[in-house]
Amino acid sequence: MKLLLVEDEPELLASLVSYLQAQHYICEVAITYAQAQEKMLLYNYECIVLDLTLPGGDGLELLRELQRHQKAAGVIITSARAAVDDRITGLELGADDYLPKPFYLPELSARISALVRRRHYQGTNLLQAGKLSVDVPARRATVEGHPVTLTRTEFDLLLLLLANQGRVITKGAIAEHLSGDAAEQFDTFESVYAHVKNLKRKLTEAGASNYIRMVYGLGYRFDTSSET
Structure with missing residues (x-):
């Protein structure tokens, strides 16, 4: 299963890639708004793990891009933003889940698995x-x-x-x-x-x-x- 990890913190991104690859995911990465936008629109993913605060733009605008282009990827937002409005806006724009930072990697993996099951396998294992x-x-x-x-x-x-x-x-x-x-x-x-x-x-x-x-x-x- 292929994931896109959108994250600009190098240490966190390295940890995400290492952990999720060990869980048998194929991981692509983007560290800027422009990189994420290009990959989201060109390629297909089972799940996108999306940080909202990115060099060059806002992750919420990337969600709007996904909506406009009717891309089918599931989206889990990971963000240090504490504002309730950001969470509500993200979910209204089509995100499937919102995981505040800091988070545990096993929890993120579990949420990715649950999202993929719901979207592709009718929620069953x-x-x-x-x-x-x-x-x-x-x-x-x-x-x-x-x-x-x-x-x-x-x-x-x-x-x-x-x-x-x-x-x-x-x-x-x-x-x-x-x-x-x-x-x-x-x-x-x-x-x-x-x-x-x-x-x-x-x-x-x-x-x-x-x-x-x-x-x-x-x-x-x-x-x-x-x-x-």
């Missing part, structure tokens, strides 16, 4: 698709009770496909989701092909049907309709 079951917090996949051993990247790819069942996910979107700021390294999409191929093989070897379908010239779709 356990996903079911055909013969496949996925325990999101435990990062465990099974096919009719049989465990499927996946790499971190394969599991992240599986979650992306499950969150978009029935919809085509382009190869570019997959590369961006799996690699974050390093997406340009996927120019030939060879890594995308390899990860999809390995995931399909592991699921079918465990007894699942061919759920991951290639849509020629576009990308891939997760579809269990053949079993219904």
Whole structure:
């Protein structure tokens, strides 16, 4: 799952990246208003962790930008601002949560997990698709009770496909989701092909049907309709 961390305090930002990467998140960063604006509008994220006080602008204006461009990312505001008006304005502008500074990193991680579950997985920790079951917090996949051993990247790819069942996910979107700021390294999409191929093989070897379908010239779709 890919996050954008918008924070101008170097020590806090380094702590956020280190902790959240250890929780299996892909982290991109922005330390100024301009950097955050560019990344928010160009790329897609499961969650944006947004400080309100930034060099070059106000985080509340970034929320307005997200609204104007109808971006779907969840937003958690983290700010030392104590004014109730700022909290109310942030929530009215579409933020999902507001965490005042200072905060504990495990609490932020828990709020990110809860937000992603609400937005993408109907608030549940356990996903079911055909013969496949996925325990999101435990990062465990099974096919009719049989465990499927996946790499971190394969599991992240599986979650992306499950969150978009029935919809085509382009190869570019997959590369961006799996690699974050390093997406340009996927120019030939060879890594995308390899990860999809390995995931399909592991699921079918465990007894699942061919759920991951290639849509020629576009990308891939997760579809269990053949079993219904």
